[in-house]
Amino acid sequence: MNFLKIFVRNLVKGPSTIPFPFAPAWTPERMRGRIQFKLQSCTGCRACEQVCAPGAIRFDKTPEGLRFMRWHNTCVFCGMCEFYCPTDAISQSDDWHMAHAVGEKYGMAIREVIPYIACTGCGMKTLASAPNPVGVAPPFTPEEIEQQRNLCPACRKKALAERGVQS
Amino acid sequence: MTLMQTITEKARNLAVRSPWIYRINAGSCNGCDVECATTALIPRYDVERLGCQYCGSPRHADIVLITGPLTARIKDDVLRVFAEIPDPKVTVAVGVCPISGGIFRESYAVHAQVDQYLPVDVNVPGCPPRPQAIIEGVAQAIAIWRERI
Ligand code: SF4
Ligand code: SF4
Ligand code: SF4
Numbered sequence: 001m002n003f004l005k006i007f008v009r010n011l012v013k014g015p016s017t018i019p020f021p022f023a024p025a026w027t028p029e030r031m032r033g034r035i036q037f038k039l040q041s042c043t044g045c046r047a048c049e050q051v052c053a054p055g056a057i058r059f060d061k062t063p064e065g066l067r068f069m070r071w072h073n074t075c076v077f078c079g080m081c082e083f084y085c086p087t088d089a090i091s092q093s094d095d096w097h098m099a100h101a102v103g104e105k106y107g108m109a110i111r112e113v114i115p116y117i118a119c120t121g122c123g124m125k126t127l128a129s130a131p132n133p134v135g136v137a138p139p140f141t142p143e144e145i146e147q148q149r150n151l152c153p154a155c156r157k158k159a160l161a162e163r164g165v166q167s
Numbered sequence: 168m169t170l171m172q173t174i175t176e177k178a179r180n181l182a183v184r185s186p187w188i189y190r191i192n193a194g195s196c197n198g199c200d201v202e203c204a205t206t207a208l209i210p211r212y213d214v215e216r217l218g219c220q221y222c223g224s225p226r227h228a229d230i231v232l233i234t235g236p237l238t239a240r241i242k243d244d245v246l247r248v249f250a251e252i253p254d255p256k257v258t259v260a261v262g263v264c265p266i267s268g269g270i271f272r273e274s275y276a277v278h279a280q281v282d283q284y285l286p287v288d289v290n291v292p293g294c295p296p297r298p299q300a301i302i303e304g305v306a307q308a309i310a311i312w313r314e315r316i
Binding site: 015016018020021025031053071072074076096099100101102108 | 210211212213216217260263266267268269270272273282287288289290291292293294296297299300302303304306307311
């Protein structure tokens with residue numbers, strides 16, 4: 001008699017097939033999908049490159065700065081990079097619409113450069129990366145982050161000491 | 168339009184409604200194969216709504232789904248089976264393994280990327296991709312197949 005129950009349920013609720021690709025598909029809230037990268041928050045610590053097992057993330061030193069490269073076509077969506085990122089620079093979205101023609105294979109990537117600048121304190125060539133927030137209490141304000149971004153490591157240390165924290 | 172052209176056009180419109188799918192496992196961990204089976208067999212996803220049907224013989228296939236990183240051991244067999252599939256065919260690489268090697272990338276035991284050996288048309292990244300993503304890839308493959316026949 002079980003089939004009668006299912007029959008009635010299907011009559012009431014309609015078919016259980018989801019209508020995709022003819023209509024949008026439901027996506028679970030915590031779906032682990034395409035990685036997003038926010039250059040402004042990246043400290044250049046390269047922790048994500050270390051933990052990425054398939055080597056989807058790579059950093060290269062270029063004359064312009066530190067280049068971040070991430071290839072979606074080898075990422076296994078494990079979420080390790082997001083877990084170990086000290087800022088929220090790298091995060092996983094719930095976007096899974098990634099099927100593409102083979103011509104776009106190498107376009108499925110993120111390529112960004114953290115540029116070199118002259119330190120506003122001493123004038124030395126340094127990376128304009130965000131400061132590492134680990135252990136800094138009270139946390140950086142957005143203004144402080146922008147200020148630290150323009151300093152070299154030695155001047156950052158000095159600024160932090162003047163602020164009265166040890167990092 | 169001549170009679171011949173009309174018949175060809177009609178036949179093409181009919182054929183594009185029922186592509187047959189053949190699945191090649193090129194050394195996959197089975198994750199992508201489970202998702203491919205899910206895509207076809209579970210009423211919730213049901214790829215047959217697109218007119219597709221899985222077939223057991225490579226000689227009947229129109230769309231080929233390849234999973235796995237092309238392990239050294241399976242490579243020759245995969246190439247032999249692939250050569251048996253009649254043209255025109257459309258190849259879909261399912262999962263990051265055939266596309267780049269994925270988690271097995273740069274291993275001595277795999278020959279990924281598969282597109283060094285076979286002409287691939289559509290990539291569906293994911294490890295494994297969710298069934299809806301595979302359906303999306305198959306839909307793109309059908310669009311390409313429509314151009315080819
Ligand atoms: S989710 Fe995993 S595989 Fe993808 S980039 Fe991050 S660490 Fe690498
Ligand atoms: S801050 Fe995050 S994204 Fe930037 S290098 Fe470190 S782990 Fe990677
Ligand atoms: S892409 Fe991931 S799930 Fe698919 S065969 Fe490769 S390792 Fe397995």
